[in-house]
Amino acid sequence: xxxxxxxxxxxxxxxxxxxxxxxxxxxxxxxxxxxxxxxxxxxxxxxxxxxxxxxxxxxxxxxxxxxxxxxxxxxxxxxxxxxxxxxxxxxxxxxxxxxxxxxxxxxxxxxxxxxxxxxxxxxxxxxxxxxxxxxxxxxxxxxxxxxxxxxxxxxxxxxxxxxxxxxxxxxxxxxxxxxxxxxxxxxxxxxxxxxxxxxxxxxxxxxxxxxxxxxxxxxxxxxxxxxxxxxxxxxxxxxxxxxxxxxxxxxxxxxxxxxxxxxxxxxxxxxxxxxxxxxxxxxxxxxxxxxxxxxxxxxxxxxxxxxxxxxxxxxxxxxxxxxxxxxxxxxxxxxxxxxxxxxxxxxxxxxxxxxxxxxxxxxxxxxxxxxxxxxxxxxxxxxxxxxxxxxxxxxxxxxxxxxxxxxxxxxxxxxxxxxxxxxxxxxxxxxxxxx
Amino acid sequence: xxxxxxxxxxxxxxxxxxxxxxxxxxxxxxxxxxxxxxxxxxxxxxxxxxxxxxxxxxxxxxxxxxxxxxxxxxxxxxxxxxxxxxxxxxxxxxxxxxxxxxxxxxxxxxxxxxxxxxxxxxxxxxxxxxxxxxxxxxxxxxxxxxxxxxxxxxxxxxxxxxxxxxxxxxxxxxxxxxxxxxxxxxxxxxxxxxxxxxxxxxxxxxxxxxxxxxxxxxxxxxxxxxxxxxxxxxxxxxxxxxxxxxxxx
Ligand SMILES: Nc1ncnc2c1ncn2[C@@H]1O[C@H](COP(=O)(O)OP(=O)(O)OP(=O)(O)O)[C@@H](O)[C@H]1O
Ligand SMILES: [Mg+2]
Numbered sequence: 001x002x003x004x005x006x007x008x009x010x011x012x013x014x015x016x017x018x019x020x021x022x023x024x025x026x027x028x029x030x031x032x033x034x035x036x037x038x039x040x041x042x043x044x045x046x047x048x049x050x051x052x053x054x055x056x057x058x059x060x061x062x063x064x065x066x067x068x069x070x071x072x073x074x075x076x077x078x079x080x081x082x083x084x085x086x087x088x089x090x091x092x093x094x095x096x097x098x099x100x101x102x103x104x105x106x107x108x109x110x111x112x113x114x115x116x117x118x119x120x121x122x123x124x125x126x127x128x129x130x131x132x133x134x135x136x137x138x139x140x141x142x143x144x145x146x147x148x149x150x151x152x153x154x155x156x157x158x159x160x161x162x163x164x165x166x167x168x169x170x171x172x173x174x175x176x177x178x179x180x181x182x183x184x185x186x187x188x189x190x191x192x193x194x195x196x197x198x199x200x201x202x203x204x205x206x207x208x209x210x211x212x213x214x215x216x217x218x219x220x221x222x223x224x225x226x227x228x229x230x231x232x233x234x235x236x237x238x239x240x241x242x243x244x245x246x247x248x249x250x251x252x253x254x255x256x257x258x259x260x261x262x263x264x265x266x267x268x269x270x271x272x273x274x275x276x277x278x279x280x281x282x283x284x285x286x287x288x289x290x291x292x293x294x295x296x297x298x299x300x301x302x303x304x305x306x307x308x309x310x311x312x313x314x315x316x317x318x319x320x321x322x323x324x325x326x327x328x329x330x331x332x333x334x335x336x337x338x339x340x341x342x343x344x345x346x347x348x349x350x351x352x353x354x355x356x357x358x359x360x361x362x363x364x365x366x367x368x369x370x371x372x373x374x375x376x377x378x379x380x381x382x383x384x385x386x387x388x389x390x391x392x393x394x395x396x397x398x399x400x401x402x403x404x405x406x407x408x409x410x411x412x413x414x415x416x417x418x419x420x421x422x423x424x425x426x427x428x429x430x431x432x433x434x435x
Numbered sequence: 436x437x438x439x440x441x442x443x444x445x446x447x448x449x450x451x452x453x454x455x456x457x458x459x460x461x462x463x464x465x466x467x468x469x470x471x472x473x474x475x476x477x478x479x480x481x482x483x484x485x486x487x488x489x490x491x492x493x494x495x496x497x498x499x500x501x502x503x504x505x506x507x508x509x510x511x512x513x514x515x516x517x518x519x520x521x522x523x524x525x526x527x528x529x530x531x532x533x534x535x536x537x538x539x540x541x542x543x544x545x546x547x548x549x550x551x552x553x554x555x556x557x558x559x560x561x562x563x564x565x566x567x568x569x570x571x572x573x574x575x576x577x578x579x580x581x582x583x584x585x586x587x588x589x590x591x592x593x594x595x596x597x598x599x600x601x602x603x604x605x606x607x608x609x610x611x612x613x614x615x616x617x618x619x620x621x622x623x624x625x626x627x628x629x630x631x632x633x634x635x636x637x638x639x640x641x642x643x644x645x646x647x648x649x650x651x652x653x654x655x656x657x658x659x660x661x662x663x664x665x666x667x668x669x670x671x672x673x674x675x676x677x678x679x680x681x682x683x684x
Contacts, residue, residue, distance in 0.1 A: 381523075383525075385483050385510075386536075386597065388536045388537055400525055400526060
């Protein structure tokens, strides 16, 4: 099996983690994280959760190795045009100038009052299962600061929360830790947009980003997670959600590929009648990789999951999609649907897709499916029969394949931004503004 | 305009068109009728270059040029248009985007300047009105969730926008209500002139009351078994096809 030696990367990362300043009340969590991180087996090819995604990119052999970021100005990343409560981080360092003023419901851990502090202590590191998620333990060990979004009972947050993580190259490769905790109390509502961006220069950072979400009874969260960074960026991200009775989570995620990009979603239906939808898009090109692992667990009856992921994989890129839905014995009357469709646009492109359905309850309705295909030939012919060139027809159909998931996004700022981004990416701006 | 000589074509290993010959002059309207499965749609598919339809022998000249060696999109840009019997749904691509791409391609081929987005949208809205399609259909996915009749009207809208020189209408009248039938017929008649030609594939004499053809052909077993004037359609309506098959056999 694996060797039980701690790798250089584990050592180095832990040293850096130890150097982070943080409030004393986070010390226990950091200690726990450090222990777990150091004692964890480093994933190898036989590690099921990392089978198709090697971590070599982290074991950089540069003489300098990894360091942690120094405060500096934001680069020139293209952000959303949106009226929101905005927090901007540059390589993990808070950028007050680029952010909006303090808000009652949105604070950094370092500014938390007593009530907020006890909320953080209650939930932080408790929603994520660190045994399953190796990099969550590094995040715990590192947590020097983070963002708490707390929506009290019966409150509808008046604006979306827009958390931006800008990466920009530094003299030495850096590790940036991003931490987010969302707590929605009973009967509340919020919208959260996480945006990971970079300037166009070759990036040299590793972002380890962890988001934990607790949604109490009758509450709902609309969540976007956008990962459009330059392709040298390394990103390992996790989103972990607990849903209580009759609560709703609607998530959308999109990622371009990079040297190493791995994103995990864990959704736990813990209360009766909870609803979760998660749609996702991945678009690796060149030599990039994107790996999405989603794990939805139904612990309670009468819950619903709807999950759709689509990917276009070009050039010599690779995508991994692992979508697991696990229905525990108590979760009767579950409705769960998972679909994954992949379009390979080159002979060298590759996808490893594995939808997994594990059902331990007898009264459930579940469906799942995964396809890997080329563009629809009839649609190609139809477009060409109207004079559209083969190349343009391909582009239009590829765009359409993804746009099906974009066009219904409820937040117009996100939708417009992504549609525009895709028309540029696919080189098909025809200027009708109706893509 | 169009000269089909001894065309033989095969689909999925089966010979469908057999020695089909047909000559269409500028400005003419030809109706093609014939039993189900006789090869009417196959003819349209072969002419437009649909993949999977293999021409085994024969030739087709379109405006004096060899048609069969041209790419699908070249044929369209040259002015060949097929209104599909079963228009294709393309979710995620808006009708507007699709129409603009088509019109841009055709105009470019004709050496005409690009229409600005604004002018195009105006034109598209006017045209959709002419076929009684609400402008909201321009923003929807191509044919996505359109009713049968709406799809057919969308085909006619494309025809109007592209201003082709040869229009093949494959059962555009099937599934249309009376009003829509008149919309389609009105559209065709408005586009009729001494240069533009039409091939109207239909099962019903009714459409030919509105679009009066110059010639009517009966396609059976992959070949044209009888041709005549517009009165042939009436005769077919009264007698069906069996007497012709007897005649051929
Ligand atoms: N793609 C295909 N694959 C297999 N067979 C085909 C295909 N296209 C056509 N055919 C066969 O070729 C024959 C002619 O079909 P075609 O669609 O041309 O008939 P049609 O005259 O248009 O009939 P209808 O009046 O029902 O529309 C039929 O037997 C049909 O099954
Ligand atoms: Mg037909």
